[in-house]
Structure formats: C-alpha cells, structure tokens
Amino acid sequence: MPFKSTAKTINRRTLLKTSAGAGFAAASGLLGSPAIAQNRSISVGAYGGYFEDSLKEHVYPKFTEATGIIVNSVTQPDSTSWLQTMNQALKAGNVPADLSMHTPLNLLKGERLGGIFAPINTGNVSGVDMVSEDFIHASDAGVLGVGVFSYYSSMVVNSDEVDPVPASWAEFWDTGRFEASLGLPKNVNFKFLDVVAATFFGGVDALRSHDGIVATVEKASELHPNVALWFSAESQMEQALKNFDVVGGMYFHDVAGLMASDGHPIASVFPKEGCPIDFNSWTLSVGSGKAAEAEEFIAFTSQPDIQSLMARKIGTAPVIDPAKTDLTQEELSAVAGTPAIKSPYEVYLDDETFITETWDRMVAKG
Numbered sequence: 001m002p003f004k005s006t007a008k009t010i011n012r013r014t015l016l017k018t019s020a021g022a023g024f025a026a027a028s029g030l031l032g033s034p035a036i037a038q039n040r041s042i043s044v045g046a047y048g049g050y051f052e053d054s055l056k057e058h059v060y061p062k063f064t065e066a067t068g069i070i071v072n073s074v075t076q077p078d079s080t081s082w083l084q085t086m087n088q089a090l091k092a093g094n095v096p097a098d099l100s101m102h103t104p105l106n107l108l109k110g111e112r113l114g115g116i117f118a119p120i121n122t123g124n125v126s127g128v129d130m131v132s133e134d135f136i137h138a139s140d141a142g143v144l145g146v147g148v149f150s151y152y153s154s155m156v157v158n159s160d161e162v163d164p165v166p167a168s169w170a171e172f173w174d175t176g177r178f179e180a181s182l183g184l185p186k187n188v189n190f191k192f193l194d195v196v197a198a199t200f201f202g203g204v205d206a207l208r209s210h211d212g213i214v215a216t217v218e219k220a221s222e223l224h225p226n227v228a229l230w231f232s233a234e235s236q237m238e239q240a241l242k243n244f245d246v247v248g249g250m251y252f253h254d255v256a257g258l259m260a261s262d263g264h265p266i267a268s269v270f271p272k273e274g275c276p277i278d279f280n281s282w283t284l285s286v287g288s289g290k291a292a293e294a295e296e297f298i299a300f301t302s303q304p305d306i307q308s309l310m311a312r313k314i315g316t317a318p319v320i321d322p323a324k325t326d327l328t329q330e331e332l333s334a335v336a337g338t339p340a341i342k343s344p345y346e347v348y349l350d351d352e353t354f355i356t357e358t359w360d361r362m363v364a365k366g
Contacts, residue, residue: 041070042293045082045097048075051314058313063300069293079103079280086116090286098290099297101280104345105189107137107145110283112349117144118284124295127302134342135279135319145281146298149316152337153191154253154275160265161247168271169199172248178226183237183249186230188359191276191343192250196220198273198341207347213355221362230363241266254315257334274339279319311335 044060046052052075060071074097076082083106089096102110110116119142122128128136128146135147155172157165172178185192197206197216206212228246231237238255240246242264253275256268282301284294300306307318308325317336318325325332348355 040068040293041072042099042290042297043072043074043095043097044297045074045076045100047101048077054314058309059301059306062306062309063297066300067296069296071297074100076100079106082106083110083116086110086285087113090116093287095285095287098285098288099294100283100285101148102145102283103278103280104137104145104343105348107281107283108345108349111137111139111144115286116283118286118288118291119143120146120282120284120298121291121295122146124292125302126299128299130304130320130324131302132319132321135281137281145283146302147279147281147319148298148301149310149314150277150279150319150336151316152253152270152275152277152340153250154256154337155248155269155271156241156251156256157248157267157269158241158244158246158265159267161244162267165267165269166248166271169195169273172226173222175225178248180226180228181247182223182227183229183231183240183246183251184223184227185237185250186232186363188356189348190250191278191341193217193220193355193359194276194341194343195250195273204341204344204347207344207355210351210354213351213358217358217362220359221365224365253337254335258315268337270337270339274341275337276343277340278343 044055046055052073056073060073064070076085076097079102082100083102086096086100087110107117119139122143125146131147135150136143137145155166155169159165166172172182193207193213193216194204196219197204197212200219201212201216206216229236229240229249231240234252234255237246237249237251238259241249241251241259251268253268256266259266260268282294282298284291288294301310302320304320304324304326307320308327310316311318311325311327311331311334315335318327322332322336
C-alpha cells in the first residue's frame with residue numbers, strides 16, 4: 001500500500017468515527033435537493049492547465065448538480081509554491097482557496113509551520129472510510145489531509161529498442177546494454193533515490209541515516225556512463241523518448257501510457273522492486289468559512305464513481321480500493337501498478353539540505 005504520510009499518536013479510526021450522527025446526516029444529505037444549497041459556493045485550488053481544465057469539465061459540474069454548491073476554481077502552481085502563497089496570504093488575513101491540493105511533503109511542511117491547514121471534521125465526510133489510511137494525513141490536531149488521487153513514476157523503455165524488457169531496476173546499471181541511453185530525473189524530489197534504495201539496499205529505510213544516504217547516492221553515481229540525460233522538466237524526457245535520444249529511464253506512468261496510445265514505442269514497466277508512488281490530498285484552509293461545503297466536496301470526490309471518472313478523464317489512480325470502482329483491469333493498469341515504493345517523506349523534510357546537496361553534487365559530476 002502507499003506510504004502513510006504521518007505517524008501520529010492520534011487514532012485515525014477514532015477521528016473518522018467522530019460525530020457519527022453528523023456523518024449520517026451528511027451521508028443522507030450529500031445528494032439531496034440542490035435547492036437546499038442555493039447560493040452556496042466553495043473555492044477549490046487545483047494545478048493549472050490540463051488537470052484543472054479536466055476537473056472543471058468533468059468533476060465540478062457533477063458536484064454542483066448533486067449538491068447545488070457552486071465551485072469557483074482557483075489555479076494553483078506546484079504544491080511548494082502554493083504552500084508559500086497560502087502562508088503569506090493567510091498571515092495577511094486572506095484565504096486564497098477554501099480547499100487546496102497538497103503533496104504529503106508539503107502537508108508536513110504546512111503542519112510544522114502552523115496556521116495554514118484547518119482540521120477536517122471527517123465525521124461529516126460521508127464515505128471517508130473508503131479512502132485508504134495511507135492517504136489520510138492525521139495529526140495531533142486532527143485530520144489535515146484526505147487523499148484525492150495518486151500517481152506513479154515508472155520504469156519506461158523503448159519497446160522497439162529494449163528487448164527483453166528489464167525485470168529489475170538493477171539492469172539499468174548494465175553498461176553493456178544501456179551505455180549513454182538513459183534519461184533520469186535531475187531533481188532528487190523525483191524519488192529516483194528511493195528506487196536505488198529499494199533495489200540495492202533493502203528498501204527506503206536505508207535513507208534514514210546519513211551513511212545510508214551517501215551509500216545510496218554513490219550507487220546512483222555508478223549510472224553516469226549510462227545516463228544520456230538528467231532531465232529537469234517533464235517535457236525534456238518526453239522529447240528525448242520521442243526522438244530516440246534515450247531508450248529508457250524513469251517517467252510518469254500515466255504520461256508514458258498516453259505516449260504509447262499515440263503510437264510511440266514506449267512501455268511503462270513495474271519491475272520487481274516496484275515504482276515510486278505519490279499522491280495529493282485535499283486540505284482545508286485556516287480561516288475558511290466553508291467547512292461544511294468542503295466536507296461535502298471531499299465526500300463527493302471520494303465516491304467510487306468519481307474516483308473512476310478521474311481515472312478515466314484525468315489519468316489519476318484511485319485512493320480507494322479499486323475493487324469498489326467500476327474500472328476495468330485495463331483501465332486500472334493505465335493509471336496504477338504494483339508493487340509501490342513508498343517514500344519516507346519525513347526524511348526528505350528533516351534531511352532536506354543534506355539529501356539535496358549530496359544528490360546535486362553527484363549529478364554535477366556527470
């Protein structure tokens with residue numbers, strides 16, 4: 001299962017069962033008459049471009065139809081920049097969005113900063129029990145994040161050039177097979193370091209010490225003869241694959257699938273060690289006066305049919321048990337896979353400077 005974003009003393013099941021009576025009321029009223037919700041609205045932050053456009057086209061109208069609550073879409077940049085924007089805006093007394101999307105790492109950062117995320121009363125969120133515990137961010141203050149979608153970074157290879165397809169990430173270290181032909185992420189936050197730890201050091205727990213981090217980075221440095229591109233932008237890797245500048249590497253599973261469907265000879269592979277998984281969560285802003293609307297919206301996007309809709313229309317993987325959805329195996333394989341490499345997010349936060357500097361020095365040697 002995906003990595004649980006925080007491990008706190010608070011009992012998540014207790015949190016989810018809080019206000020059971022209110023939860024029943026929310027469940028019975030979620031799809032009630034829109035007339036009850038006249039003039040109600042909520043502002044929702046989402047990553048701009050294709051993702052936000054897809055939500056505006058496929059998800060928000062269905063929510064308004066079901067509840068009568070109007071969604072005002074707010075374009076947010078990457079999670080890190082948006083966290084900074086929120087922090088500054090909230091300190092000035094402004095609420096940039098009632099609900100926002102945040103990665104596990106930025107949930108941890110926001111929790112430590114304080115004054116950004118308000119607890120979500122999950123007792124009022126019908127169906128929240130369907131969301132895997134691994135996608136719930138519980139803190140001593142309460143639940144601060146409820147997962148909305150997940151995604152994978154997988155091994156990708158040019159299926160015309162690479163035969164047979166590797167069964168292990170370790171095969172990328174074979175210079176006789178992959179000399180000057182791989183594309184790998186330049187940014188350590190892309191989690192290729194997790195792949196190295198899982199492949200050669202028994203798992204990501206190897207990153208919980210400085211010695212383990214150094215050993216893992218040194219193992220990654222052995223790849224230099226085989227790396228043709230350390231990419232810093234998704235588009236760089238896409239073009240390198242299309243132009244045959246690289247024949248393999250690490251990339252987004254869903255985008256690789258789209259490339260394959262467009263006729264490019266790209267295979268997205270889940271080797272025996274697995275592929276890194278990441279996810280985004282809904283968070284409620286401190287100072288928002290729309291907690292009730294937020295609870296209804298989170299409940300709505302947690303429903304199996306909406307999770308299926310997002311998988312089909314946006315390319316995200318469900319945060320609920322896929323068996324509860326109506327996704328076919330082919331549809332599910334297009335957005336998810338097994339096993340999953342679960343990143344130790346708190347390590348990347350606590351040792352951020354050390355990890356980044358050690359990794360960046362290694363990449364620069366190439």
